[in-house]
Amino acid sequence: MALMPVEEALALLLSTVQPLAGETVPLEQAAGRALAAPVVARRTTPGADVSAMDGYALRATDAATVPATLELIGESAAGRPFPGRVEPGTTVRIFTGAVLPEGADAIVIQEDTSRDGDAVTMTEAATPGRHIRRAGGDFTAGETLLEAGRRLRARDLALIAAADVDAVSVARRPRVGLISTGDELVRPGAGANAHQVIVSNIYSVAALARAAGAEVIDLGILPDRMDATQAGVRAALDSGFDVLVTTGGASVGDHDLIAPALSAEGVDLAVHRIALRPGKPLMFGRSAAARTQVLGLPGNPVSAHVCALLFLVPLIKALQGLAVPAQPELEPARLATDVKANEQRMDFMRAEIVGRAEGLPLVRPMPVQDSSMLRNLARADVLLVRRPHAPSASAGDMCEILRLED
Ligand SMILES: Nc1nc2c(c(=O)[nH]1)N[C@H]1C(S)=C(S)[C@@H](COP(=O)(O)OP(=O)(O)OC[C@H]3O[C@@H](n4cnc5c(N)ncnc54)[C@H](O)[C@@H]3O)O[C@H]1N2
Numbered sequence: 001m002a003l004m005p006v007e008e009a010l011a012l013l014l015s016t017v018q019p020l021a022g023e024t025v026p027l028e029q030a031a032g033r034a035l036a037a038p039v040v041a042r043r044t045t046p047g048a049d050v051s052a053m054d055g056y057a058l059r060a061t062d063a064a065t066v067p068a069t070l071e072l073i074g075e076s077a078a079g080r081p082f083p084g085r086v087e088p089g090t091t092v093r094i095f096t097g098a099v100l101p102e103g104a105d106a107i108v109i110q111e112d113t114s115r116d117g118d119a120v121t122m123t124e125a126a127t128p129g130r131h132i133r134r135a136g137g138d139f140t141a142g143e144t145l146l147e148a149g150r151r152l153r154a155r156d157l158a159l160i161a162a163a164d165v166d167a168v169s170v171a172r173r174p175r176v177g178l179i180s181t182g183d184e185l186v187r188p189g190a191g192a193n194a195h196q197v198i199v200s201n202i203y204s205v206a207a208l209a210r211a212a213g214a215e216v217i218d219l220g221i222l223p224d225r226m227d228a229t230q231a232g233v234r235a236a237l238d239s240g241f242d243v244l245v246t247t248g249g250a251s252v253g254d255h256d257l258i259a260p261a262l263s264a265e266g267v268d269l270a271v272h273r274i275a276l277r278p279g280k281p282l283m284f285g286r287s288a289a290a291r292t293q294v295l296g297l298p299g300n301p302v303s304a305h306v307c308a309l310l311f312l313v314p315l316i317k318a319l320q321g322l323a324v325p326a327q328p329e330l331e332p333a334r335l336a337t338d339v340k341a342n343e344q345r346m347d348f349m350r351a352e353i354v355g356r357a358e359g360l361p362l363v364r365p366m367p368v369q370d371s372s373m374l375r376n377l378a379r380a381d382v383l384l385v386r387r388p389h390a391p392s393a394s395a396g397d398m399c400e401i402l403r404l405e406d
């Protein structure tokens with residue numbers, strides 16, 4: 001069977017995605033969520049002309065030349081405006097954030113004044129508008145501040161709060177069910193024997209999915225039996241997950257049961273093998289009945305991680321209505337060593353950044369690229385990407401890299 005190019009597979013996967021419905025959450029729970037409706041300011045901020053400094057509010061003409069001594073007639077503090085008016089020859093003590101009193105059009109900062117009882121002498125000339133924040137200088141009521149389809153960051157939350165908005169409409173978190181398969185698998189800490197393998201890949205896959213906004217449920221380990229695999233898949237589909245992820249059993253061996261089990265349970269597999277290294281036996285499809293997107297990841301932990309990065313993360317983002325690039329976002333870099341010509345699979349090699357060359361990161365692929373080996377994955381800074389059939393390249397040549405998650 002021909003291997004599908006990575007970009008084509010990603011486009012195919014994303015073409016079937018319908019963004020999930022929105023839900024309203026309080027601002028305290030909105031960090032990291034995908035905005036499903038625009039945020040519109042409910043107030044003008046600042047709500048009035050206010051002082052940007054601690055000092056004295058006055059009419060600029062009264063202190064155009066200095067020294068100029070004015071009569072202190074009151075105080076305007078943040079939250080407690082001065083009720084009167086600044087008449088010629090008078091001044092009002094003012095603090096940062098306090099409303100500019102009527103009649104005043106300038107602030108002189110307190111460092112440029114001296115005070116004797118109710119007599120305040122300005123030692124620096126006042127300029128109209130100086131140290132005043134105008135009403136609406138940040139935004140005005142009715143303005144759209146943030147558009148739908150944006151992932152809410154810490155600083156967005158402050159803006160939303162300042163706009164007097166206490167709850168936002170965000171996309172529902174995609175619910176992701178995660179099935180591991182393999183008779184050899186044992187949980188970490190459960191006392192595995194030498195012939196057994198510890199379940200590792202789901203921890204990185206789950207963390208990537210959560211970081212992308214998903215709610216992840218670990219559905220456990222299924223044995224390599226057709227009846228059990230089918231029953232596990234059926235139960236997961238019946239639970240109504242938005243995405244079902246399986247790991248392992250994706251290849252062609254006698255114990256690789258995922259593809260037949262998915263087909264038997266009504267999942268229409270659009271793709272089974274991809275021109276990707278690591279991660280050739282990646283499959284995905286959709287269960288029409290359950291409206292679940294199904295992603296079958298290879299068992300090798302590095303393959304599972306790379307496939308999750310390239311396919312699961314974009315899928316989860318797209319389900320939340322977030323913009324997803326049509327292709328993996330690659331960045332330019334330079335090679336620190338020679339590399340061989342590539343064959344038909346797009347290659348994502350674990351690599352270290354060993355310096356900089358002509359303004360670009362200098363990357364060195366690690367000598368061992370076995371897709372079962374995790375230490376190199378944890379140690380890698382980036383993935384060095386080699387396009388299908390790329391010719392051999394020399395140290396110093398340009399190359400492309402994909403950032404691993406932080
Ligand atoms: N004749 C062929 N053999 C293989 C091919 C092929 O094209 N022809 N492809 C190879 C490639 S590439 C990969 S990748 C693997 C992937 O195979 P599976 O998805 O079927 O994975 P398993 O056989 O179940 O497991 C592979 C390996 O990974 C370990 N594993 C499985 N699940 C986990 C887990 N949750 N956590 C940690 N490790 C896991 C498993 O014990 C195996 O060692 O197939 C090649 N073979």
Ligand code: MOO
Nearest residue numbers: 278279280303371
């Ligand atoms: O493509 Mo498999 O993912 O190398 O090990």
